Amino acid sequence: MALMCSASPRPPRAIGARGRRPARTAVAADARATGAAEARASLVLALAAQALAASQQRAADLITEAVKYAFPSRRFEARSxxxxxxxxxxxxxxxxxxxxxxxxxxxxxxxxxxxxxxxxxxxxxxxxxxxxxxxxxxxxxxxxxxxxxxxxxxxxxxxxxxxxxxxxxxxxxxxxxxxxxxxxxxxxxxxxxxxxxxxxxxxxxxxxxxxxxxxxxxxxxxxxxxxxxxxxxxxxxxxxxxxxxxxxxxxxxxxxxxxxxxxxxxxxxxxxxxxxxxxxxxxx
Missing domain, CATH: 3.20.80.10 (Regulatory factor, effector binding domain)
Known part of the structure; x- marks a missing residue:
């Protein structure tokens, strides 16, 4: 009578470089890259906003000076x-x-x-x-x-x-x-x-x-x-x-x-x- 041998269960396969954990690592790397890109974008936007504010201030200063010329004062008493x-x-x-x-x-x-x-x-x-x-x-x-x-x-x-x-x-x-x-x-x-x-x-x-x-x-x-x-x-x-x-x-x-x-x-x-x-x- 033939003996029926039950196959012993395979040991779990070790998670190697191509397993699930490396996938999670790639996701984390992508997240870091995205975060760095967002930080750079935020910095660029902040610098652009600062430059715009500075240019607006310079424009406002120029307008203020122009108004001083456009509406002159009469600080001297006229004799003639x-x-x-x-x-x-x-x-x-x-x-x-x-x-x-x-x-x-x-x-x-x-x-x-x-x-x-x-x-x-x-x-x-x-x-x-x-x-x-x-x-x-x-x-x-x-x-x-x-x-x-x-x-x-x-x-x-x-x-x-x-x-x-x-x-x-x-x-x-x-x-x-x-x-x-x-x-x-x-x-x-x-x-x-x-x-x-x-x-x-x-x-x-x-x-x-x-x-x-x-x-x-x-x-x-x-x-x-x-x-x-x-x-x-x-x-x-x-x-x-x-x-x-x-x-x-x-x-x-x-x-x-x-x-x-x-x-x-x-x-x-x-x-x-x-x-x-x-x-x-x-x-x-």
């Missing part, structure tokens, strides 16, 4: 119809108080302020190319071409100086200032710096830009509108000096050099521009 038509941007400017007002000029006590200054090319103070080059150099410093890469606010006026007053100290709101150098052949243009910096202004990257502190002083100022030319300025300086000869309270300082302040952007209509010519004076 010509002055009544003048307007200046609603920007920070050099602080002063009026000591005396005459028909042809007013006497101001100006507080100290800092400027960024550069020498202008050419022999005239109001040559278009020279003025444009100097303006661009100073604007570049103001808008970030400095050691701190900091963008500063526009101020007013821009000054153009004729000569180098001996009372200025070498160190750094708005006009643009233009002045003439000691040798009489070069003019200098200056931007007034925002007062919040004081003497802690960032150093310029451009070696042609100098930082100076202008000390407190008393000046005689005559305002006028229109475009500025060298011949016009020469005539206005002569008239101002003649008028001050009759003043019994203030007289022109011996070393006083002419200074011109311009308050408006280039697109301003000539009749609404505010320009000023100034001479430093002392009490008689």
């Amino acid at each position: 119809l010509e002055e009544a038509l003048m307007s200046v941007p609603d920007l920070e400017t050099v602080p002063f108080r009026v000591l005396k007002r005459e028909a042809e000029y007013e006497i101001r006590e100006v507080e100290s302020y800092y400027v960024a200054e550069t020498t202008m090319p050419g022999r005239t103070g109001f040559d278009f190319n020279g003025s444009s080059q100097s303006f661009n150099v100073l604007a570049s410093y103001l808008f970030g071409k400095n050691m701190a890469s900091e963008q500063m606010e526009m101020t007013t006026p821009v000054f153009i100086r004729n000569g180098e007053p001996s009372g200025e100290k070498m160190d750094m709101t708005t006009p643009v200032i233009t002045k003439k150098s000691d040798d009489g052949n070069k003019w200098k243009m200056s931007f007034v710096m925002p007062s919040k910096y004081g003497s802690d202004l960032p150093l310029p990257k451009d070696p042609s830009v100098t930082i100076k502190e202008v000390p407190t002083k008393i000046v005689a100022v005559a305002a006028f509108s229109g475009l500025v030319t060298d011949d016009d300025i020469s005539q206005r300086e002569s008239r101002l000096r003649e008028a001050l000869q009759k003043d019994t309270q203030f007289q022109v300082k011996n070393d006083s050099m002419m200074e011109i302040a311009q308050y408006n952007p280039p697109f301003t209509l000539p009749f609404s521009r505010r320009n000023e010519i100034a001479l430093e004076v002392k009490r008689a």
Whole structure:
């Protein structure tokens, strides 16, 4: 009789590299990869949102500055119809108080302020190319071409100086200032710096830009509108000096050099521009 042998049960097959557990490992790896991709995507989106917010802020800042130009202030008291038509941007400017007002000029006590200054090319103070080059150099410093890469606010006026007053100290709101150098052949243009910096202004990257502190002083100022030319300025300086000869309270300082302040952007209509010519004076 044949013996019936029951087959012994097979031992369970070892789970090898191709079993179920490796499948679970692959799923975990896929999950990690997905998580990393999501993290990268989140980072990209966050950076994009940050860049968008920054660009929106810059756009908002530009709009704010444009509004200041579009809706100018009337901070100066008008003495004539010509002055009544003048307007200046609603920007920070050099602080002063009026000591005396005459028909042809007013006497101001100006507080100290800092400027960024550069020498202008050419022999005239109001040559278009020279003025444009100097303006661009100073604007570049103001808008970030400095050691701190900091963008500063526009101020007013821009000054153009004729000569180098001996009372200025070498160190750094708005006009643009233009002045003439000691040798009489070069003019200098200056931007007034925002007062919040004081003497802690960032150093310029451009070696042609100098930082100076202008000390407190008393000046005689005559305002006028229109475009500025060298011949016009020469005539206005002569008239101002003649008028001050009759003043019994203030007289022109011996070393006083002419200074011109311009308050408006280039697109301003000539009749609404505010320009000023100034001479430093002392009490008689």
